Amino acid sequence: EIVMTQSPATLSVSPGERATLFCRASQSVGSNLAWYQQKAGQPPRLLISGASTRATGIPARFSGSGSETEFTLTISSLQSEDFAVYYCQQYYDWPPWTFGHGTQVEIK
């Protein structure tokens, strides 16, 4: 099973600032990496697939990069609605498809 490790666990950022979230895979997953945003009381929402392809309707301030074992989600200028928990997920080696434990982005 591929283990996904996200860092940091919590990220404190001021509105308007850039946020950078990291996800590391225990073995190569190529570009088979997705990012999700989850707000309290809501299901996860797909942000990024293929490590860098934004899902339909996702603002351009969200960008993904990386490959193999190291991935990054960048939010260029945090808006109030962006404070949430973010998860990465690998879909290269299965079953199971695995998620990271999440990064909570909170208001500084």
Place this chain on the structure above:
Amino acid sequence: QVQLQESGPGLVKPSQTLSLTCTVSGGSVTSGGYYGSWIRQHPGKGLEWIGNIYYSGTTFYNPSLKSRVTISVDTSKNQFSLKLTSVTAADTAMYYCARSPPCTTACQYYFDYWGQGTLVTVSS
């Protein structure tokens, strides 16, 4: 617009079977060829993929739950279902159904549509 909706009991007794159904609207489970998954989230925790099913009936399960899980599909009702046997308090979680995008030249197993989730509590 594809929508998924979970349904089923919110309270299950220990040792009994948890049964949930996911109803898909805005698209047929048979058209496009995609996998429907069950994913759970323990209170305050991360996401755990339970298993998935293709409209043809092909299934994949998380090895950690495989001995207790059955996922089935009812194409006539546009639904897929989860059964988890011999539940314990450790199975208390929010259960989501989700869809992976339609398979084209290959299948991509991320999740582009999610249901709102249903909280299942295991307690006597």
